[in-house]
Each structure stands twice: as C-alpha cells, then as structure tokens.
Amino acid sequence: MKLVIGIVRPEQANEVLEALYRAEVRGFSVSRVQGHGGELDRVETYRGTTVKMGLSEKVRFEVAVSDDFVETTIEALCEGARTGEVGDGKIFVMPLERAVRIRTGDTDHGAVTPVDK
Amino acid sequence: MSALTGLPAAVAGIDTGDTAWMLVATAMVLMMTPALGLFYAGLVRSKNTLNTFMMCVAAIAVATVTWAAVGYSLAFDGDGSLVGGLGNAFLNGVDFAPRSGTTIPELVFFAFQATFCIITVALVSGAVVERMRFGPFLVFAALWSVLVYAVLAHWAFGGGWLQAGGTLDFAGGVPVEMGSGFSALAAALVVGARKDYGRQALLPHNAMYVLLGAGLLWFGWFGFNGGSGFSTGDPSVLAFTNTLLCPACTLVVWFALDLIRGRKVTAIGAATAIVVGCVAITPAGGYVSPGWAMLLGALAALPSYAIIVWRTRTRVDETLDVLAAHGTAGLFGILFIGFFAELSWNGAADGLLYGNAAQLGDQALAALAAPVYAFLATYLLLRLIGAFTPLRASAREEAQGMDVVQHGEEAYATGEGAILVFPDGEPDRPVADPA
Numbered sequence: 368m369k370l371v372i373g374i375v376r377p378e379q380a381n382e383v384l385e386a387l388y389r390a391e392v393r394g395f396s397v398s399r400v401q402g403h404g405g406e407l408d409r410v411e412t413y414r415g416t417t418v419k420m421g422l423s424e425k426v427r428f429e430v431a432v433s434d435d436f437v438e439t440t441i442e443a444l445c446e447g448a449r450t451g452e453v454g455d456g457k458i459f460v461m462p463l464e465r466a467v468r469i470r471t472g473d474t475d476h477g478a479v480t481p482v483d484k
Numbered sequence: 485m486s487a488l489t490g491l492p493a494a495v496a497g498i499d500t501g502d503t504a505w506m507l508v509a510t511a512m513v514l515m516m517t518p519a520l521g522l523f524y525a526g527l528v529r530s531k532n533t534l535n536t537f538m539m540c541v542a543a544i545a546v547a548t549v550t551w552a553a554v555g556y557s558l559a560f561d562g563d564g565s566l567v568g569g570l571g572n573a574f575l576n577g578v579d580f581a582p583r584s585g586t587t588i589p590e591l592v593f594f595a596f597q598a599t600f601c602i603i604t605v606a607l608v609s610g611a612v613v614e615r616m617r618f619g620p621f622l623v624f625a626a627l628w629s630v631l632v633y634a635v636l637a638h639w640a641f642g643g644g645w646l647q648a649g650g651t652l653d654f655a656g657g658v659p660v661e662m663g664s665g666f667s668a669l670a671a672a673l674v675v676g677a678r679k680d681y682g683r684q685a686l687l688p689h690n691a692m693y694v695l696l697g698a699g700l701l702w703f704g705w706f707g708f709n710g711g712s713g714f715s716t717g718d719p720s721v722l723a724f725t726n727t728l729l730c731p732a733c734t735l736v737v738w739f740a741l742d743l744i745r746g747r748k749v750t751a752i753g754a755a756t757a758i759v760v761g762c763v764a765i766t767p768a769g770g771y772v773s774p775g776w777a778m779l780l781g782a783l784a785a786l787p788s789y790a791i792i793v794w795r796t797r798t799r800v801d802e803t804l805d806v807l808a809a810h811g812t813a814g815l816f817g818i819l820f821i822g823f824f825a826e827l828s829w830n831g832a833a834d835g836l837l838y839g840n841a842a843q844l845g846d847q848a849l850a851a852l853a854a855p856v857y858a859f860l861a862t863y864l865l866l867r868l869i870g871a872f873t874p875l876r877a878s879a880r881e882e883a884q885g886m887d888v889v890q891h892g893e894e895a896y897a898t899g900e901g902a903i904l905v906f907p908d909g910e911p912d913r914p915v916a917d918p919a
Contacts, residue, residue: 378883381684401900410905411892422901450880 368463368479371440373428374402375448375456380426383447387430390443393481395430406454425456431466431479495580499587502715506588506596512707513599517544517606519700523755524610525895526693527804529686531885532614533895539609542622547602547629555601555634556594563643567635586714596711597641601633604660608862610804611668612675614686615876618890620869627869628667632861636663636854646853650846652825652833654723655712657767657818658854665811666855667862668802674866677801679879691751698755702731705762709769722829723769726777731761733781741789756809760788763813768821771832776824784816815851822847 375383380397387395401422408419430440441458448456468478521540525533547555557572572578575594583593605625612621636659638644640651646658680686688694709727713720738757739749764784765777772780791808822844825835834840866875876882881889888894 376883378885381680401898403901408903409888411888411894411897411902413893413897417905417907418899418902419905420897420901421903452880 369437370461370463371430372459373444374425377426379448386443386447390439398427400427497582502587505716506592509707509711510596512704516704517603519697522693523697526690527688530689535886536613540606543606546625547605550629551598551601558634559637560642565645568638604664607664608667610806611672611802620875651850653767654770655709655766657814661810661814662854663858665807666858668806670859670862672802681801694755698758719770726769730765730777730781733778734761734785737782737785759809760813764817767817771825771830773829780820784813788812818851
C-alpha cells in the first residue's frame with residue numbers, strides 16, 4: 368500500500384477529479400493548501416502597496432492505494448494536473464503502514480479497495 | 485421675498501418639490517450600479533469577484549463621460565425620428581432652465597438620465613463576465629452607450645419614432661431592459677462560452693452578495709420608476725407604489741415555481757425574482773393600476789423562469805441571465821401595457837382591455853424593434869472591436885481568474901506569504917528563481 372499525495376493547481380482540480388474517476392480511483396481526500404514551489408511570484412498592488420505573493424493556492428489530493436494502483440493513480444494525477452507551465456505541482460508517494468475502514472473494520476488492502484454497492 | 489431672504493429667485497417653471505425628489509431619485513438610481521455589482525459578483529466564482537464588480541464601476545466611469553459628451557444629446561436633443569441632434573453635446577445649453585415638458589432643471593434631468601445609461605451598460609456585462617478582457621470591455625462600454633443605449637433612449641423617451649408613434653414606456657422597458665437583455669444575448673454569442681461551461685458546475689460563490697445586491701437594487705428602483713415621471717405627480721406616485729407591489733407578486737410566484745420544480749424555495753431564485761419583478765414594472769409603472777401591477781408581477785415570473793431553466797441547457801453561456809431577467813421581463817412589461825393600460829389611472833391611454841386595441845399594436849412594435857436593433861447593433865459592434873483586439877482572455881488566464889490577471893488583485897487576499905516590494909529597491913527577502 369502507498370499513500371500518493373498530489374499537489375496541483377486549484378484550476379486543474381476538476382480535471383484531476385475527472386482523471387481519477389476515469390482511472391477508477393474512487394477514494395481520496397482533498398484539501399486546499401498554500402505553498403511555494405519555484406513558480407514566478409505574482410505581483411499584486413493594493414492602494415499603492417505592491418507585494419509579491421510568495422505563496423500560491425494549491426489543492427492537495429491524498430490517495431491511499433494498493434500497490435497495483437500506484438502507477439494508475441500517478442498517471443491520472445499527471446494527466447489531470449499538467450498544463451506545461453511552471454507551477455503544475457508535485458506528486459509524492461510514501462509507504463503506508465496500515466489502513467482501516469472504520470465502518471467494517473476491514474484492514475489494509477480491503478480498506479483501500481472501493482466497495483461496490 | 486427672495487430679495488429679503490437673499491435667495492436667488494427661482495427659475496420660472498421650476499417646481500422645488502419635484503426637483504428635490506428628482507435629486508434624490510438620481511442618487512438612488514446611481515446606487516443601483518454598485519448594487520448590481522454586488523449582485524453579479526456574488527453570482528460568479530470567487531476568482532472573478534473583483535473583475536465582475538469592476539465592470540459595473542467601469543460603466544459608471546465610461547458611460548458618464550460618453551453621456552456628457554454626446555449620448556445625452558443624441559437621446560434628448562430634438563425629436564428626430566431615429567436619433568437626436570448634437571445641440572446638447574458636451575452639455576451645451578444644459579443648465580438651470582427647466583427641461584421642456586418637466587418642472588425640473590435640465591441639469592437634473594441630464595444626471596437622472598445618465599444614471600440610466602450607466603446601469604444599462606453595467607447590465608450587459610453580465611453576459612460576458614469571467615472571460616472578457618477588461619480593456620476591450622471599456623471600449624465596448626463607451627461605444628455601446630452611444631450607439632445602442634442613446635439611440636434606443638431617443639426612440640422611447642426623446643421623441644423618436646416609437647414615442648411619437650404612441651408606444652408607452654414609463655421608465656425604460658425599451659432602452660434599459662430590452663436594450664440590455666438582447667444585447668447581452670448578442671455579446672454572449674460573440675464572446676463565446678466560458679471554457680468550462682457545460683462541463684463543470686460553475687457556481688455562485690456568495691449568495692449573500694446576491695441577496696444584498698438584489699435588495700439594494702429594489703431600493704434604488706423606487707428612484708428609477710418613481711423618478712421617471714420627473715415630478716411628484718400622480719404617475720410618479722403610481723409607479724412608486726407599483727414598484728413595491730409588482731416584485732412582491734413575482735417573488736410569491738417564483739417561490740411556487742421553485743417549490744414545484746425542486747421542492748425548495750431558493751435564495752438566489754428569490755434575488756432573481758426581485759429583479760424580474762422590478763424589470764416588469766419598469767415600462768408599465770405609471771400606466772397600469774396597482775391591481776394590474778400585481779397581476780403583471782405574478783405573470784412576469786413565468787417566461788423569465790422558463791428561459792432561465794431552458795438557457796442553462798443550451799450552449800449559450802449568457803452567464804448571468806440578463807436576457808431572462810431583463811430582456812424577457814422588459815418585453816413582457818411592454819406588451820402588458822398594451823392590454824392593461826387604463827386612462828383613468830394614467831391620463832395617457834387605454835389598453836386593449838379598455839377598448840383601445842391600437843395601443844397593443846404600438847407596444848408590439850416596440851417589443852419587436854428594440855430587441856432586433858439591440859441584438860444586431862451589439863453583435864456588429866463586438867465583431868468590429870474583436871477585429872482589432874481579442875475580446876476574451878486566454879484559457880490559461882481564465883483558469884487563473886480575471887481578478888489576478890486583469891487587475892493584479894484578489895477579492896479575498898489573505899496576505900499570507902506576501903512580501904513587500906520596495907519601490908527604491910531595498911533588498912527584499914530572497915525568493916526562489918523561476919525555473
């Protein structure tokens with residue numbers, strides 16, 4: 368099992384969702400985050416005060432998957448999030464020690480595999 | 485008397501009560517444009533909040549200037565059939581003397597009419613928000629306020645062919661409501677749909693702005709309709725009270741339609757209903773009895789509701805439904821006069837129901853001519869501007885949002901991670917190089 372974390376542009380979040388659904392990856396959580404990853408700073412001006420916005424809005428997908436699904440998930444994240452411009456985001460994959468589905472007590476592989484019905 | 489008090493003698497023909505009311509009414513109508521900004525800004529996504537509001541601010545800026553330069557004159561100088569003269573261009577001859585046919589100084593009349601031009605320009609922006617570039621919009625606003633609004637205002641208010649032919653339009657069913665609504669349809673077609681339209685849910689980001697905007701619009705509309713008699717006389721009083729009655733009935737019917745269709749009464753639906761009701765009574769305000777005004781409000785909900793439901797199923801991204809709320813309800817109100825106008829209430833003319841079928845013909849003519857002119861003129865104007873400069877932002881910019889791209893600001897900036905830039909080049913914190 369792996370935890371795949373994808374940090375993407377907010378405006379690509381819907382594309383990523385579509386790509387994940389198409390790849391039949393159906394369990395994930397999403398949060399809004401702010402970050403900085405080497406993209407050009409956005410310059411904004413408020414009543415004469417000019418600022419560089421050092422942090423950009425991003426959307427963070429966390430997807431816990433069985434090993435077979437890691438590549439599919441990464442491909443879906445890339446497909447949905449890529450625009451080719453600086454600031455498209457990053458994907459991190461980490462080992463996942465345990466997973467429990469709270470409703471049933473299923474663990475590990477059973478817990479990260481979507482149940483039909 | 486005036487020698488004793490030191491006050492200047494009143495200009496002959498001016499009524500101070502009428503003038504006092506018209507000064508207030510003018511300010512109330514001007515307020516409707518920022519109110520519309522709130523209404524529209526709430527309906528778009530948060531990344532486009534400022535740009536949407538700024539289109540309304542731009543209308544105040546641009547349309548006021550064009551109105552003072554030539555718009556007012558083309559609308560209200562002389563009674564040419566299609567367009568007025570240039571005798572009042574650059575406010576020439578617009579002073580304290582009463583505007584002919586009224587008891588208020590022409591300066592007040594000019595300002596009152598200016599606020600109508602302003603809000604009509606702002607209304608059209610609802611069709612193109614979230615993707616039209618700000619620069620081309622400014623050009624469009626300037627040209628449209630003269631080529632479309634001033635012309636339609638002349639037809640309906642300034643002694644042009646519709647008014648001369650007997651069409652009744654109390655407060656702007658022709659230039660304001662049908663003018664904006666059918667222009668909005670043309671603008672949406674020329675500028676094109678937002679890139680995610682019909683593919684993703686593009687939801688209003690703040691229903692409270694929408695409700696607040698609608699409330700302020702309704703308040704302002706008492707000046708809009710109540711001031712369109714240019715006096716405190718009977719027509720103004722009738723229009724004022726009808727502006728309360730008609731939208732309330734639209735609200736009630738809209739609630740019912742919402743309940744039938746979705747089993748819940750929606751807040752954004754209610755805000756829309758307020759606007760639809762105010763629009764419907766705009767042309768008819770001073771011409772129909774309070775009872776018929778209530779019927780008008782109730783009936784006007786139906787076509788507008790139907791068009792909103794239908795429009796969202798099409799590829800036409802007329803984003804904020806200016807056609808449904810303004811074009812349709814304005815057209816409905818114009819035609820309604822043809823049936824229900826009552827000489828004993830308005831002192832002008834009867835409608836079909838009271839034996840004057842010709843009035844319906846006059847109203848139908850306006851309901852045909854105004855949409856056709858507004859649609860065609862706007863279509864050609866935007867095609868022309870589009871031949872010189874792109875009308876819309878790139879897909880990439882649209883994704884980022886028009887606030888940052890067009891204005892370099894955000895409506896909801898947190899300031900987290902913001903680094904001050906010193907104009908004299910003081911060293912700022914190191915930032916990563918762009919890759």
